[in-house]
Amino acid sequence: xxxxxxxxxxxxxxxxxxxxxxxxxxxxxxxxxxxxxxxxxxxxxxxxxxxxxxxxxxxxxxxxxxxxxxxxxxxxxxxxxxxxxxxxxxxxxxxxxxxxxxxxxxxxxxxxxxxxxxxxxxxxxxxxxxxxxxxxxxxxxxxxxxxxxxxxxxxxxxxxxxxxxxxxxxxxxxxxxxxxxxxxxxxxxxxxxxxxxxxxxxxxxxxxxxxxxxxxxxxxxxxxxxxxxxxxxxxxxxxxxxxxxxxxxxxxxxxxxxxxxxxxxxxxxxxxxxxxxxxxxxxxxxxxxxxxxxxxxxxxxxxxxxxxxxxxxxxxxxxxxxxxxxxxxxxxxxxxxxxxxxxxxxxxxxxxxxxxxxxxxxxxxxxxxx
Amino acid sequence: xxxxxxxxxxxxxxxxxxxxxxxxxxxxxxxxxxxxxxxxxxxxxxxxxxxxxxxxxxxxx
Numbered sequence: 512x513x514x515x516x517x518x519x520x521x522x523x524x525x526x527x528x529x530x531x532x533x534x535x536x537x538x539x540x541x542x543x544x545x546x547x548x549x550x551x552x553x554x555x556x557x558x559x560x561x562x563x564x565x566x567x568x569x570x571x572x573x574x575x576x577x578x579x580x581x582x583x584x585x586x587x588x589x590x591x592x593x594x595x596x597x598x599x600x601x602x603x604x605x606x607x608x609x610x611x612x613x614x615x616x617x618x619x620x621x622x623x624x625x626x627x628x629x630x631x632x633x634x635x636x637x638x639x640x641x642x643x644x645x646x647x648x649x650x651x652x653x654x655x656x657x658x659x660x661x662x663x664x665x666x667x668x669x670x671x672x673x674x675x676x677x678x679x680x681x682x683x684x685x686x687x688x689x690x691x692x693x694x695x696x697x698x699x700x701x702x703x704x705x706x707x708x709x710x711x712x713x714x715x716x717x718x719x720x721x722x723x724x725x726x727x728x729x730x731x732x733x734x735x736x737x738x739x740x741x742x743x744x745x746x747x748x749x750x751x752x753x754x755x756x757x758x759x760x761x762x763x764x765x766x767x768x769x770x771x772x773x774x775x776x777x778x779x780x781x782x783x784x785x786x787x788x789x790x791x792x793x794x795x796x797x798x799x800x801x802x803x804x805x806x807x808x809x810x811x812x813x814x815x816x817x818x819x820x821x822x823x824x825x826x827x828x829x830x831x832x833x834x835x836x837x838x839x840x841x842x843x844x845x846x847x848x849x850x851x852x853x854x855x856x857x858x859x860x861x862x863x864x865x866x867x868x869x870x871x872x873x874x875x876x877x878x879x880x881x
Numbered sequence: 882x883x884x885x886x887x888x889x890x891x892x893x894x895x896x897x898x899x900x901x902x903x904x905x906x907x908x909x910x911x912x913x914x915x916x917x918x919x920x921x922x923x924x925x926x927x928x929x930x931x932x933x934x935x936x937x938x939x940x941x942x
Contacts, residue, residue: 608924633891633909635919648923655924791891829905850924856905860925 539802542582551580555587562595562818571772574816578764578808585808589842592811596843599818603875604867605846607659607693607823608652611853613639613673617665619732621720623760625790625854626665632792634854639664639673645680646687653688655849655860658876660684661693661716661753663853667733668697678710685711691876693753698737704744714751714781717741721757722766723773729760742777751878755783755825758809759801767809771816780878781846782820784813786827788855800827803835807842814843821846821877829858837866846877883934887915908937 547555554576561567569577577588615626616636625632640648645662652660662680664673673696681692694707695716707715719738720726726735745752754777756770774782786806789798806828814822823846824839832839840847849860867874887894890902892910902908907920911931918929918937926939 610924611922614921633917635909635917637919637921640921644921648925651923651925657924851922851927854907854920854922856907856922856927858905 539582539804542804545583547581547584547587551584554580555584555591558815559591559594562591562815563598568775568818569816571768574768574771574812575765577815578768578812582804582808585804585811588811588815589807589838592814592843593841595818596814596822596845600821600845600877602872603845603877604840604872605659605821605823605877606655606657606849606863606874607661607846608648608655608657608850609661609663609848609853610640610645610648610652611665612645612662613637613664613666614854615665617667619667620730622729622794623720623757623787623790624665625793627793630792630794632790639676642680642683646683649684649688649690652850653690656864656874657849658691658874659693659714660688660690661695661714663695663716664697665853666697668699669703674703674706677712678706681711695753697741698733699741699744701744701747704741704748704750708748708750712750714753715745716753716755716781716783717745718755718757718783718785719770719773719777720755721760721762722769724769725760725762725766739773739777742779746778751780752777753781753783754779755781755785755823756813757785757787757826758806759787759798759831760795761798767812771813774817779817779820781823782813782817783823783825783848784810784844785825786831788827788830801831803832806831807835807838810839810844811842823847826852826855837870840866840870840872883913885912887912892917907939 561569614637615634616628617626620627620629625634649660677694684692691713693714694712717738721729723735742752742754786801789796822844824844825848849863851857888898888900889908889910889912891898892915907927908929911918911934913934916931918931920929929937
């Protein structure tokens, strides 16, 4: 029998309705066709044993070895991540709506953010929405099947007036919609964290965004340690911690692993995983969008590093993953933001709910895994 | 019927920009005058407001 030959087919990056061709990552090579080496298979088997049999966290060295696996191993990583999600968290998916209750005019210089007053972006500042506007958005979120509603404010931290508004809104939203209320309002003092916890805030969001070593390249107006301090205060005062990441700002793979070990130390209940959606006028506005296959790899790695967290699809997933969004749901994701984001739009809630129905994943409210 | 003369992504006239607004961005600039609008994005839609030409809503709001 003669040898089988194949004719190489030019890889087509193509344009999509969500991103113009020039924004997509440079065309990567086709996926390797060869089976994984014995050494690569051993790395995956070691992670499986650690996470599913020994029920322990992976070390930085183990995560580095997994991150270095070739592209042909991504589906193996995804399959393992899905098993880890099921074993540590169960099959439910948590659905959340978020609201930019105070938009733009932020004094900080986070290089990815269109809401910073330091950059010339199309986002015009608006004041804190009034009570009826917030409640209407919460009611709409509840009709989408969500269990969580996050009130987000573009501030360095809440002043007293803002804190009072938050404390007024949280019980109202809870009483009128039944939703768990999360808040994202920047850096907190100890007293502010105490008051928010006492005021019924279910979960407080404060992303560290990236590795501590890369953070100064992204933000100069405050430090990674200031963010980590707020994260610790959230937990001290009994709120669940939501602390996430934003990938593809120029960090290296080693820095992504560094971030994973730092998130392990912070022990969040929820980790929202954002993918950079380059915003016009920001310093990162000209970056290429992350390749979809690489995004799947890192979704899996986040799950393998953080087996018990609520790992949430957050900003940038539509423009980054496009038709591979369902693969992410079987690569470790067990939560998503439904509908729109803070300043950009998401796909329709119907599409997401249909995806979950097709995947036969039940929707439920998740909490800190025991 | 509003006369569309400006790009909603950057505010430039359509003779300078044929439309750079992205599908998953709400309109940020008024299509009639190019002025930057205040935009409220909520989970189910958006509301944009031009100081001179009034309010524009997504279908779902």
